[in-house]
Amino acid sequence: MTNQGNNKDIRIGFYICHCGTNIASTVDVQKVVEFASKLPKVVVSRDYKYMCSDPGQELIQKDIKELGLNRIVVAACSPFLHEKTFRNASSQAGLNQFYFQMVNTREQNSWVHLDPYASTEKAIDLVRAAIYRVVYHKPLEQKRVPIHPDVLVVGGGIAGIHAALTLANAGKKVYLVEREPSIGGHMAMFDKTFPTLDCAACILTPKMTAVKNHPNITLWTYSEVIGVDGYVGNFKVKVRRKPRYINEDLCIGCLDCIEACVYKEGRFYDEFNLGLSKRKPVYIPFPQAVPLLVVIDPETCIQFKSGKCKQTCVEVCEPNAIDFTQKERIEEIEVGTIIIATGFQTFDPKKIPYYGYGTYPNVYTALEVERLINASGPTQGQIVLRDGTRPKSIAIIHCVGSRDKNTNQWCSRVCCLYSIKLAHLLKERTEAEIYNFYIDIRTPGKMMDEFFIRMKEEGIKFIRGRVADIYPDTSNGCCGKLVVKAEDTLVGEIIKVPVDMVVLSIGLEPRADAQEIRRMFNITCSTEGFYIERHPKLAPVNTFTDGIFLAGCCQGPKDIPDTVAQAGAAAAEALTLIDTGYIEIEPNTAFVLEDDCSGCKSCIPLCPYTAISFLEDKKKAFINEVLCKGCGTCVAACPSGSIVQNLFEDEEIFSEIVGVLNYTYHEEEV
Amino acid sequence: MIADLEEIKGVTLETIYETSEGKLILTCIQCGTCVGTCPHGEYMKYPPRRIIEMLLHGLADKVSDTDSMLKCVNCYACMAKCPRGIHLTEVLLQLIKEQTILKLPTLPAELQKALENSYRYGNPMGESGRKRANWVATSKYPVRILSQNPGPVDVLWFVESYPAYYPRGQDTCRAIAKIFNRLEIDFAILGNEERSAGECGLLAWETGLAEALIDYNISILGKYTFNKIVTSDPHALDAFNYRYRMYGFKKPVYHIIPFLMPYYDKLKSMLTRPLNYSVTYHDSCCLGRHNGFFDEPRALLNAIPGIKLVEMFHHRINSICCGGGGGGMWLDTYFKSQNMERLSDIRIREAIATGADILAVGCPYEIPRFEDALKVAGYENKMVVKDIVELLSESMED
Ligand SMILES: Cc1cc2nc3c(=O)[nH]c(=O)nc-3n(C[C@H](O)[C@H](O)[C@H](O)COP(=O)(O)OP(=O)(O)OC[C@H]3O[C@@H](n4cnc5c(N)ncnc54)[C@H](O)[C@@H]3O)c2cc1C
């Protein structure tokens, strides 16, 4: 065992990383090395091209062994990225890992500053601070917290379905919570999917049924998460289960009640068909719905509105499953990990008034057209306009509510491809002339561009120009057509194309409640509202909150293949945690110096994690290490100064401050 | 969508990338929305999208060798729809226009005359400055003229040339005088001392004329004590709010329609005579697309009992220009010589298609333009063009 030393015997090794040119092109690393070598207790001061590489780590380990180092300071990238690497390297060489301290010289220095002189000075100040501080570091042990093996998946679109099945197949117990009466998400609305044009129902329905039948999956549809407490490994979750007014255990899915409803025809907005058809107050969202359970909508049901319905549905229900007195239920569950898969919503094209959506009946959104094309949709797959006629010419407008500063700035990634898909399906069923108006055709991904070229061969017209105006054709007493006006930018002509039908390829955007969900799960989202992954390349399904993962379009627009890949990755990340069985937590917890504590209880209500209790026998405060998150609130609040926080003890902080402030300004060198 | 005035003051094509407004040009995705929406796009050799690409390739000279930008009517349509938020109408196109005008061997005669007249007489028609306030004598309601009665006043009503001289414009003046009096607003006009404020577009590319008018009006306005300016001309509104500000003018300036909104309840209680018309409203480019006043004119029209408001296909942000902006008021002959269809003729067909009795407007250019278009369409006996203030005054029983 190397000498870990007391204060008199401190032997510090300092290392600065070039990070290729990332750091070295801005910060004068030689100057920092030279400076650090002169600081008290520094035994060795070195620089190296890549400290995180094997030889870099070995350099530290060799010095620990040969020079008897007992404190290590590395100036490199952010601790977020490599603190763990260097801690491990130190502990492998026999040093307690908390004798290590890191200085962020990249993210907070070389990447954000332009002036080499000033960045070097900044690096020097921060290095001095770290070297002064590390002297006071103490050896600490990491604690382990067990991980609850159950998983919560929020959202039952293709992302949530795939993640839930993967985990359940690996033997984990999964709660799948879906807000709507059926799982399936957007994919359940489509008829075919690009680029292979395979039938959406054929590939999705078996997975939906598998979810329902899986012994390891508890499926709660028509339900929402309303509260989340705890931390990685130990989340406590509250779920609100809305009443369907049907006893789920009794309903056999015969649908006789729908047939028997006093409304002979559907009269109300059908959510799943986006209002293109009408439903009754008692309904199922779509024929393949999972679970195949009826829902009664209290907003439209006569019994709920007036209490005076003949209740023909009740009469006909043999198993007596209809229960008008059902109340919402709150379930409380404990899980160790959570996967958020809440998906997206589509852009509301009324925000671009000059496209006429909501004004001209023959202007449709792409999602509506997906329903029209769908064999179990409102027209059984017939492409007919609202007046029952079949369109002979159709314009598909790309980028509606995407790439536009006035609406949403991002590219929605799937619209080009689904527009091309819709063009093909519409052409196949109507023989209509199809015009795709686009800004750029974006077809990255396997088989995607091939798909585009095939569709060009089918004779679908592609016009490069963003549509500027849509208005009714009034020429020569014409005919209910709409004129689509754009510049054909490749030809340099303004064209006016009269068509029977306009399809708006609306973009994908975050769900309206993304901010509330973000707050509830304590994760982050970008200004536009897509949840942020921990690292865009290397941790694409992790969030900044341990134990919570992302899958699918809630993280950003993507197609089904990418959604499924991400859902698999999120499941794998959850599995890693579960199968490890525990997590190690930073020992930066606070503890009470019992002798000094006056028992004033000021700290107790301040702790956001309710980690502090009062020991009645001793009349002292007590901090539960497992619950303490190391926020430091109590430390600052204690009037007698009797709470101490590991890694943030007074002498560590004060010497660090002295280190930062102890600078001299070399004016002559500027 | 409005450019930062301090930033764009004194900007040239060479220095345009030094402003954040100018840098936006670099983000153009060549989508062609600007061209597709431009009412004169079909007639421009270099419509806005191509201008940007030419500029980026250092070929802007070629653009100003053509008359493309002479055909821009400053309607803000391209700017309102550009997905990159590029300040086309406000910044870039004005600079190209300035170069275009400089290079033209001769300006179209009608425009030349209007510019000269504005310079010499303070109004584009070439009327005598001494007759500017003559209409006041025909007003049933008193109108205070500052040169005769120079005490402090709350609202300085900037009448502008078309309302002051043109007979149908004078109708709107009498209507405003009535409304102001009935609402007990403390107001006054400059009278014969007033000269055309100029319009935003013209002033942008006619620096000499701009400075003459701006210097003159700022010095006259400086003589009097008032709180705000109100005008019925959206072009004057823009001139004050965008050009005059660059020369240090600070007072708030309102167009009459939004100005009346805080008086809505009081005004509505006075609108007692029902006008049983069906009305369609034409959004003026400056008032609507440029300044965002879409709801206010409709709210005032709806306050009049008996009026039924119907919309044209193109309305609000998607309205079609009457063709009068950006000098278009004085380019009809030139446009005709280029075989271009008049925009007011196109627009009036949409108005007629609504079957409305009245075409309501909020800009003094529009009355003569649309009245003429109605004659061309042979529809002058079936539809009447009226300013919103005229309709308000009509509904106010004396
Ligand atoms: C018109 C159109 C056509 C498309 N065509 C194709 C195609 O052909 N091929 C292709 O690969 N991709 C296509 N896509 C993309 C595809 O829709 C997505 O990749 C896919 O649906 C993403 O799945 P998801 O599970 O992430 O989201 P979603 O499908 O949106 O599912 C999310 C689920 O979460 C539920 N939910 C939301 N919030 C909560 C909450 N707070 N609590 C509980 N549940 C909640 C929702 O009800 C929903 O069921 C298309 C997209 C559109 C708009």
Ligand code: SF4
């Ligand atoms: S609308 Fe805007 S982005 Fe599109 S071509 Fe015109 S200037 Fe460029």
Ligand code: SF4
């Ligand atoms: S302002 Fe109007 S006329 Fe001028 S280029 Fe733009 S759209 Fe065309």
